[in-house]
Amino acid sequence: MDFLNSFFSGLGITEFVRPSIGITDVLDILIVAYIIYKVIFWIKETRAWVLFKGILVIFAFAAVAALLKLHTIIFVLSNTINMGIIALLIVFQPEMRKALEQLGKGKIFSYFTRGEDAGDEKAAARTVNEIVKAADKMGAAKTGALILMEQEVPLGDLERTGIPIDAIVSSQLLINIFEHNTPLHDGAVIIRRNRVAAATCFLPLTDSNEVSMELGTRHRAAIGASEVSDAHVIVVSEETGKISVARGGVLYRDLTPEQLKNMISEQDHQSAKKKLAIWKGRQDK
Incomplete structure (x- = not known):
């Protein structure tokens, strides 16, 4: 808990509160974990896997910097992470487009996207x-x-x-x-x-x-x-x-x-x- 408090305070979060976990929280965590697993499984087959590993290295470096209290590095990384969402949209744009296309081709939407009869x-x-x-x-x-x-x-x-x-x-x-x-x-x-x-x-x-x-x-x-x-x-x-x-x-x-x-x-x-x-x-x- 001390490490987590140090890490989040380095990112600008002043206090890390110990959560109370219930059944709905466990279900929520399992759903998110499954989604993350499917995303990782998908990007391993694309060029985004190399970029994803680079992002993991940055987060690991941020954790080490927070642990050692390297304030300058923490300042740079915290400001970089704040722009991370926009950066991810730009970097992973081709992969995200392909994922949405694959989702749109799913059979669940076939009933709504079915056009006129193609002929006898x-x-x-x-x-x-x-x-x-x-x-x-x-x-x-x-x-x-x-x-x-x-x-x-x-x-x-x-x-x-x-x-x-x-x-x-x-x-x-x-x-x-x-x-x-x-x-x-x-x-x-x-x-x-x-x-x-x-x-x-x-x-x-x-x-x-x-x-x-x-x-x-x-x-x-x-x-x-x-x-x-x-x-x-x-x-x-x-x-x-x-x-x-x-x-x-x-x-x-x-x-x-x-x-x-x-x-x-x-x-x-x-x-x-x-x-x-x-x-x-x-x-x-």
Whole structure:
């Protein structure tokens, strides 16, 4: 208690009062501890972990300074900590944005964010078949392609970076869009409600350090788009002709047309996931 009084007095808190703990206080502490645990577990997978360890070092240094009564250092650190909230918002802005995006993609909000009906099952099945047929033919011809199938999370921000199309999905249209030396071949195609919404859309690149160096910009853009949305992102490699699907920040590589169909159709989503090897960029071919 003497140490705590010394520490908090160094931070400008004149008196540390011994608390009385009840059942609600224990519940409160457990909830906060669980939230802190989940936050730490999440940031360990991001670049924020290194920054977080740096903050822990600063707090440890502040505790030592308070114990040794190093008044100048305590003064500097106390004024720094007072601005800590603003500093955290600035430093962790990309990570906080990603966390809020992940929270917004949760199923708990799906009831409130559900839009108009995406079409009957027949139209959806036709769209899947046309995409699979186009991907197969472009893979055989080694024509690079990048296709996003919008799900629950709207892709309006990405769509605005491209050129509006608003056409029925067909394999001929997709192949023609990604044909070499055509005005629309560079960028991604966004499919919404069984229609081609836009082409030449720009996608955010993933900043993950676990992505293999053998993957190019097209695959990195696919992973990046899948990290900020729940879209199915189909990629056809221009170098190898292999078909891949990015979903939830994970890249499923070297798919057959049948596997691709299972991945992007809702009816066999879980069984297809179990049969496919998960590639995060660290495994070899």
